[in-house]
Amino acid sequence: MEGYKTFLAFLVSSLLLGFLGVIFTLVWVLHWQGGLGWDGGAAEFNWHPVLVTAGLIFIQGIAIIVYRLPWTWNCSKLLMKCIHAGLHLTALIFAIVALVAVFDFHNAKNIPNLYSLHSWIGLTVVILYGLQLVLGVSIYLLPFAPNSLRVALLPVHVYSGLLIFVTVIATAFMGITEKLIFSLKDPPYSKMPPEGIFVNTFGLIILVFGGLVVWMVTNPAWKRPPDHGMKSISPNVAASEECSTVTECSNTDKSDVEFNNETARKRALKGDEAGQRSTM
């Protein structure tokens, strides 16, 4: 991998920031917002920011960059696709529970649902995220889709995934704004109480996290190479060998061979939507 140390710096920074983001939401709800619970009250609502940050931001971010980890390049594409889809599925489950929490809270408190731009875009993006996962699994994980369809749709899959990811962060910004305006009363948000400054800082953390993830995944120098002859390319032999102990690690599936062979790759690059935005 070109620029391996730079990649590592980006990876470590993004993982630290993503993890810090989750810690920030936990501190926010535990220290200032009454903690976590499932009683239709504020404690139930509090699952919403925690699960969105942990799932739709942090785990989704990891799912997006998982193909970029050079010590996984010896693993079969099928295994990596399972990990990619598994992480996205986990994030989707987190998101659904996060939505249930906020609807439950609104209904218990007679607060109207779905009036704000935050809710419009947020619900849409979770639905699209589910659709993206179903289509992604159907086309790229299950062995039924023809190679031509996989190649043609790959740039759309990658782009829509990244669009969903950045839209989630934009939606979180609106959620932060709403919550701070509604919950900070004495002193209000405009007086910059510690909670306001803390949560604003959380917003900056997820912004930088998103920026790092998208940089990593769109840098063509850090793209997973085709599966042939990977052992010599991986910079982390120990990790690669450990990886080889995973059952499927060396079992490249037939569709992957077809997808990753040089001819298919060239076809992808020649197509109307060439694969330069690929995370695959």
Next chain:
Amino acid sequence: MEGYKTFLAFLVSSLLLGFLGVIFTLVWVLHWQGGLGWDGGAAEFNWHPVLVTAGLIFIQGIAIIVYRLPWTWNCSKLLMKCIHAGLHLTALIFAIVALVAVFDFHNAKNIPNLYSLHSWIGLTVVILYGLQLVLGVSIYLLPFAPNSLRVALLPVHVYSGLLIFVTVIATAFMGITEKLIFSLKDPPYSKMPPEGIFVNTFGLIILVFGGLVVWMVTNPAWKRPPDHGMKSISPNVAASEECSTVTECSNTDKSDVEFNNETARKRALKGDEAGQRSTM
């Protein structure tokens, strides 16, 4: 250009949506928010959403895709760089006036400045936008920077430009959220008055606009080819001929020849941060 008709559909859709976004902010402030003025009151504040939408969203979006217009591919890179930088400068001026309007309004009404996440990210992004413009002009428009520096920094220039663009849209979402919560009182935002629905729709419009712009600029099939032998590639002969009447249109500057020659291009693609994200 591959997929010329698809490109045209994307271009027309994005221009219509961007223009519609500007119209929406005008209707919002003229019909619901007391119009425009420069008196320290709400009418002065109203310049803020109008100028941000017109400048930092619509004009910046056009500046980003201007290299993609195939009927400009016969024009010299220098001319296109001037148009690119000129549009960004216009957007920056709009943004500065938009900031002055909101600071003036806050100061006149004794509303604190810079407490919200909207203001933190918004001010940061305008400062970074100015820095991006200064660096972009210094490195790519003025003839002093060595080619190696241009090639090395191009992916950073492109990525930071797109990051600024999407962050502006995310910041606008927070601004919309703040303004609707603060200004809609009877009925409140939660009762979904027409103004709330209208401005939420405006938010969706700029989201789709941003999505289209980023798709267009990151689609490698729609990238401006190197300057050599462009006349046969341009699909719009009439536009190319009209373009040839512009004084500088055929005067490729020395630095452009150097930058666009095949050797430099290959060097860019081979570099640590290869030029696949290029808008140049």
